[in-house]
Amino acid sequence: MNNARWIYENLRLSKQEVDSLSKATKTHGKVEVIFCSHVEWKLAILAKMMFDAGFLVTVIGNNPSTCDPLCIQYLSNNGVKTYDTSKVQRKELDLFLSSCKEIETAHFIFDDGGHIVTLCKKINQAICCTEFTQTGVLRIVKHNELNVPVFNLNSSFTKEVIGNLYGCGISALCGFQLATNLSIAGKRILVIGYGNVGKSVANSFRGANGSVSIFDIDQSKTTLANLDGFSIKNLKEGLKTSDIVITCTGAENVINSLNIQEALNDLIICNMGHDYKEINFVDLKENLEVDYEDANLTKFMVNSKSIFLLKNGEPINLSAGIGFPIDIIDYSFAAALKVWRHSIEVKYVPGFYEYPDNLVNEFLSLKGEKC
Numbered sequence: 001m002n003n004a005r006w007i008y009e010n011l012r013l014s015k016q017e018v019d020s021l022s023k024a025t026k027t028h029g030k031v032e033v034i035f036c037s038h039v040e041w042k043l044a045i046l047a048k049m050m051f052d053a054g055f056l057v058t059v060i061g062n063n064p065s066t067c068d069p070l071c072i073q074y075l076s077n078n079g080v081k082t083y084d085t086s087k088v089q090r091k092e093l094d095l096f097l098s099s100c101k102e103i104e105t106a107h108f109i110f111d112d113g114g115h116i117v118t119l120c121k122k123i124n125q126a127i128c129c130t131e132f133t134q135t136g137v138l139r140i141v142k143h144n145e146l147n148v149p150v151f152n153l154n155s156s157f158t159k160e161v162i163g164n165l166y167g168c169g170i171s172a173l174c175g176f177q178l179a180t181n182l183s184i185a186g187k188r189i190l191v192i193g194y195g196n197v198g199k200s201v202a203n204s205f206r207g208a209n210g211s212v213s214i215f216d217i218d219q220s221k222t223t224l225a226n227l228d229g230f231s232i233k234n235l236k237e238g239l240k241t242s243d244i245v246i247t248c249t250g251a252e253n254v255i256n257s258l259n260i261q262e263a264l265n266d267l268i269i270c271n272m273g274h275d276y277k278e279i280n281f282v283d284l285k286e287n288l289e290v291d292y293e294d295a296n297l298t299k300f301m302v303n304s305k306s307i308f309l310l311k312n313g314e315p316i317n318l319s320a321g322i323g324f325p326i327d328i329i330d331y332s333f334a335a336a337l338k339v340w341r342h343s344i345e346v347k348y349v350p351g352f353y354e355y356p357d358n359l360v361n362e363f364l365s366l367k368g369e370k371c
C-alpha cells in the first residue's frame with residue numbers, strides 16, 4: 001500500500017510538530033534524525049516529511065520481518081538515507097544496527113525496541129532519544145550506561161493509552177485476517193497477557209464475535225479481565241480449549257514445544273509482543289515435525305494434531321498487517337517530536353525520563369474540538 005498523500009494528510013499532529021521543530025532548530029545548522037523502527041508506510045511518510053523540512057534523516061529497520069523493502073525504496077528514491085534490514089539474519093541484526101555510522105552524530109533518535117540506545121556506545125551528542133515500546137523500555141532500564149537523555153514515549157498517554165489500547169486490537173485483527181483469511185466469529189480465542197496490548201486485542205477479537213478468554217500471570221490483571229467480562233483460564237486449559245492463541249506479554253518462551261503438546265487440533269498461534277521470542281520458534285522448529293511452510297505460516301505436527309504458527313511469531317499486526325491506524329500513530333509520532341523540541345529548551349542530562357504528559361495536552365484538546 002502506498003497512499004502517500006492520504007497518509008501525509010492524516011499525520012496532522014505530526015506535521016504541525018515537524019514544522020515547529022524545524023523552526024526551533026533553524027539556527028542549529030543541519031539537524032540529524034534517526035528512526036530505528038518498523039519500516040512501514042506511516043513511518044516512511046513521517047521520515048520524508050522531516051527530510052522535506054530540512055532535516056538529515058536516516059531510517060533503519062528494527063526487525064527484518066517488518067522492514068518493507070518498498071518503503072525503503074520510496075525513501076531512498078526521495079533522498080532519505082536508509083538501512084534495509086529486510087534481508088538481515090536475526091542473529092546478525094544487533095551487529096548490523098550498531099554499525100550504522102549516522103548514530104554517532106544524530107541529534108534526535110526515535111528508537112523502537114531499545115536497539116540504538118542499548119547497543120551503541122557511540123551516541124554522545126544526541127539532544128534527545130525517545131523509546132516507543134514497552135519491551136524497549138525494559139531493555140533500556142536494565143542498561144545503566146546511558147550517555148544521552150532518553151524519554152519513555154511508551155509511558156505517554158498518547159502511546160500507552162491511545163496507541164496501545166486503540167491501535168493494537170484493530171491492527172492485530174487486520175494482520176490476522178490478511179495472514180489467514182479466516183473468520184473470527186464463533187472461534188475460541190486465548191489472549192495471553194492483559195496489559196493494554198492484550199486488552200485491546202481481546203476487545204477487538206470479541207468485537208469480531210470471537211469468544212475470548214484471558215491468561216495472565218498477574219492476578220490483578222486477571223481480576224480486571226474478569227471485570228471486563230472475559231473468562232479466565234490457566235495456560236494449560238487455555239491451550240487445550242482454544243482455536244486461536246495470541247501472546248501479548250513482552251516475555252520470552254511463553255509458548256514452546258512442551259506446553260503446546262496438549263493443544264487442540266488446528267490451533268493457530270500468533271504474537272503481538274515486540275519480540276518474536278514470545279513464541280519459541282527455534283524450539284518449535286527443533287523439536288516438532290514441520291509439515292509445511294507457507295508465506296504466512298508454518299504447520300507443525302504435535303501428537304498427530306496440526307498447529308499453525310503465523311509469521312514465525314513476529315508481531316502479527318506489522319509482519320502481516322499494516323500496523324497502527326494512521327490517526328492513532330499520529331499522536332505518538334507527534335509526542336516524540338514534541339519532547340525533542342522541549343529538550344532543546346530544557347537541557348536534560350543523560351538518563352531515563354518518564355514522558356512529561358502535560359506536553360501533549362494540546363493534542364487532546366485539538367482532536368477533542370471535533371466532538
Ligand SMILES: NC(=O)c1ccc[n+]([C@@H]2O[C@H](COP(=O)([O-])OP(=O)(O)OC[C@H]3O[C@@H](n4cnc5c(N)ncnc54)[C@H](O)[C@@H]3O)[C@@H](O)[C@H]2O)c1
Pocket residue numbers: 133134135136164168192193194195196197198215216217218221248249250251254272273274275315316317318324
Ligand atoms: N505489535 C505492536 O504493534 C505492539 C504495540 C505496542 C506494544 N507492543 C509490545 O507488546 C508487548 C506487551 O505490551 P504491554 O504494553 O501490554 O505490556 P505490559 O507489561 O503492560 O503487559 C504485559 C502483560 O503480560 C503479562 N505477562 C508477562 N509474562 C507473562 C507470561 N509468561 N504469561 C502470561 N502473562 C504474562 C504481564 O503480567 C502483563 O500484565 C510488549 O512486548 C510491547 O513492546 C507491541
